[in-house]
Amino acid sequence: MQFGVFSVSDITPDPTTGRTPTEAERLQAVLRIAEKTEEVGLDVFALGEHHNPPFFSSSPTTTLGYVAGRTQRLQLSTATTLITTNDPVKIAEDYAMLQHLAGGRVDLTLGRGNTGPVYPWFGQDIRQGLPLAVENYALLRRLWDEDVVDWEGRFRTPLQGFTSTPRPLDGVAPFVWHGSIRSPEIAEQAAYYGDGFFHNHIFWPADHTRRMVDFYRRRYQHHGHGDADQSIVGLGGQVFVRKNSQDAVREFRPYFDNAPVYGHGPSLEDFTRETPLTVGSPQEVIDRTLGFREYVGDYQRQLFLIDHAGLPLKTVLEQLDILGEEVVPVLRREFAARKPAHVPDAPTHASLVAARTTPLEVVA
Amino acid sequence: MSTRTLAVVSAGLATPSSTRLLADRLTDATVAALREHGVDVGVEVVELREHARDLADHLVTGFPNAALRPVLDTVAGADGLIAVTPIFSASYSGLFKTFVDVLDREALDGAPVLLGATAGTARHQLALDHAMRPLFAYLHAAVVPTAVFAASEDWGAGGATGELGARIDRAGAELAAAIAARPAAGPADPFDDVPDFTALLSR
Numbered sequence: 001m002q003f004g005v006f007s008v009s010d011i012t013p014d015p016t017t018g019r020t021p022t023e024a025e026r027l028q029a030v031l032r033i034a035e036k037t038e039e040v041g042l043d044v045f046a047l048g049e050h051h052n053p054p055f056f057s058s059s060p061t062t063t064l065g066y067v068a069g070r071t072q073r074l075q076l077s078t079a080t081t082l083i084t085t086n087d088p089v090k091i092a093e094d095y096a097m098l099q100h101l102a103g104g105r106v107d108l109t110l111g112r113g114n115t116g117p118v119y120p121w122f123g124q125d126i127r128q129g130l131p132l133a134v135e136n137y138a139l140l141r142r143l144w145d146e147d148v149v150d151w152e153g154r155f156r157t158p159l160q161g162f163t164s165t166p167r168p169l170d171g172v173a174p175f176v177w178h179g180s181i182r183s184p185e186i187a188e189q190a191a192y193y194g195d196g197f198f199h200n201h202i203f204w205p206a207d208h209t210r211r212m213v214d215f216y217r218r219r220y221q222h223h224g225h226g227d228a229d230q231s232i233v234g235l236g237g238q239v240f241v242r243k244n245s246q247d248a249v250r251e252f253r254p255y256f257d258n259a260p261v262y263g264h265g266p267s268l269e270d271f272t273r274e275t276p277l278t279v280g281s282p283q284e285v286i287d288r289t290l291g292f293r294e295y296v297g298d299y300q301r302q303l304f305l306i307d308h309a310g311l312p313l314k315t316v317l318e319q320l321d322i323l324g325e326e327v328v329p330v331l332r333r334e335f336a337a338r339k340p341a342h343v344p345d346a347p348t349h350a351s352l353v354a355a356r357t358t359p360l361e362v363v364a
Numbered sequence: 365m366s367t368r369t370l371a372v373v374s375a376g377l378a379t380p381s382s383t384r385l386l387a388d389r390l391t392d393a394t395v396a397a398l399r400e401h402g403v404d405v406g407v408e409v410v411e412l413r414e415h416a417r418d419l420a421d422h423l424v425t426g427f428p429n430a431a432l433r434p435v436l437d438t439v440a441g442a443d444g445l446i447a448v449t450p451i452f453s454a455s456y457s458g459l460f461k462t463f464v465d466v467l468d469r470e471a472l473d474g475a476p477v478l479l480g481a482t483a484g485t486a487r488h489q490l491a492l493d494h495a496m497r498p499l500f501a502y503l504h505a506a507v508v509p510t511a512v513f514a515a516s517e518d519w520g521a522g523g524a525t526g527e528l529g530a531r532i533d534r535a536g537a538e539l540a541a542a543i544a545a546r547p548a549a550g551p552a553d554p555f556d557d558v559p560d561f562t563a564l565l566s567r
Contacts, residue, residue, distance in 0.1 A: 188560070189564070205429075211555065274427075
């Protein structure tokens with residue numbers, strides 16, 4: 001099982017000091033967080049894509065390319081890559097480039113984006129979000145899987161004899177996860193292609209995640225990719241951890257109370273009960289995270305959100321130390337002990353290359 | 365006798381509340397009229413005051429908490445709805461509108477609905493037609509022709525045999541007829557309607 005962190009790249013005032021980091025500071029902080037993620041022994045760093053303040057990450061492949069050069073084994077991913085407003089040709093090119101630079105340590109999570117004004121900035125319309133996700137991904141698949149593509153669709157100019165370069169490393173495209181909070185159609189899309197399904201999980205009740213994942217798993221089996229429990233599932237999670245539970249709650253509360261998304265609403269205690277947010281000791285984080293398996297089954301990837309709501313870099317790096325030393329080693333052991341042998345690990349470049357069936361073998 | 369569910373939403377804030385009083389009268393009239401149609405009905409009353417904080421949390425977080433979820437499910441899954449609000453500042457109360465705002469868009473699609481409102485004076489009665497009806501038209505609800513307004517003075521005007529009582533009986537009979545004429549509502553499952561991906565691809 002893979003463990004890692006994901007960042008949405010928000011630039012948020014620290015409510016305890018009132019100070020907002022500059023773009024430059026926050027960008028450098030995220031680079032440091034990514035490197036630290038590898039140093040403490042976690043597996044994955046994923047970065048969001050946004051095209052409006054207060055976020056900085058408009059170009060995740062640039063950032064991840066830098067991180068690739070500074071790390072050796074860290075898997076680089078996104079949370080999410082916008083399949084609606086990006087030209088699928090550019091996604092095919094950018095992520096194949098990144099895949100080569102990173103020696104294959106790349107996958108990506110596709111999402112639609114829920115900010116209405118972003119769509120027209122890129123010549124699109126949020127009301128077409130679902131058809132865009134369907135058509136653009138169908139094209140992206142072909143651009144990676146076929147050397148020469150003739151194509152015509154609704155949303156971009158046709159392609160005649162187009163070859164997306166560079167070709168995917170070793171002829172194997174980056175693994176794709178499809179992220180959706182509440183659209184069963186996207187779970188259906190992931191199932192249809194036999195791709196991974198990533199549920200953001202945070203900020204929402206567990207029962208909602210359970211139903212979405214269950215639907216994806218059933219449809220994965222329906223589309224003939226394997227048994228339902230062999231489908232590829234990733235989950236988000238949000239934690240704040242200190243040695244003592246009371247210290248964690250006391251320190252995190254002002255960040256919670258003022259956070260984007262849920263601040264000024266339910267209490268920390270209410271929200272912890274209603275959603276996967278866990279604020280407490282390493283053991284509490286371990287117990288809660290192991291509990292996710294109870295309602296989604298054995299899954300392949302767990303990403304934690306640890307750097308939002310204005311938390312200072314020093315605190316985030318301390319969180320990574322605790323995760324790396326006290327939480328994730330236990331989770332690795334416990335999840336592995338529970339996972340049946342027929343449930344696969346998350347695909348990596350190496351596993352996809354090994355599993356590749358060449359056209360010659362198909363004929364034979 | 366077939367069994368149906370009648371949801372009753374009252375946005376009254378005081379205890380006792382004239383809004384709840386009107387809701388109860390409308391409920392009794394509807395249940396009695398349904399019985400004449402041979403329909404047995406289970407009544408689920410929702411006092412929005414008890415969910416004021418849950419509703420505010422929903423606005424902020426985007427999801428209903430564990431206390432609110434079953435309430436929304438009850439209203440969405442009911443065979444008919446009685447919705448009663450006090451009139452504040454020329455319209456339904458903010459609490460009432462917040463509840464409507466967090467309902468699923470399809471929750472009341474085609475559902476028989478009886479509207480009621482209360483206020484201190486009769487000068488507010490057109491709020492039923494100018495505010496409540498358009499709101500439920502937006503939700504594609506099947507609002508019955510008679511909506512019932514009760515001002516303070518109505519409660520002393522001849523009791524059950526007076527003008528208010530007659531309106532309540534007529535409205536209850538209309539809602540009962542609408543409920544009896546429809547097949548029983550089933551629980552909605554958003555995963556039932558997802559098209560196969562090949563259909564999505566060929567659109």
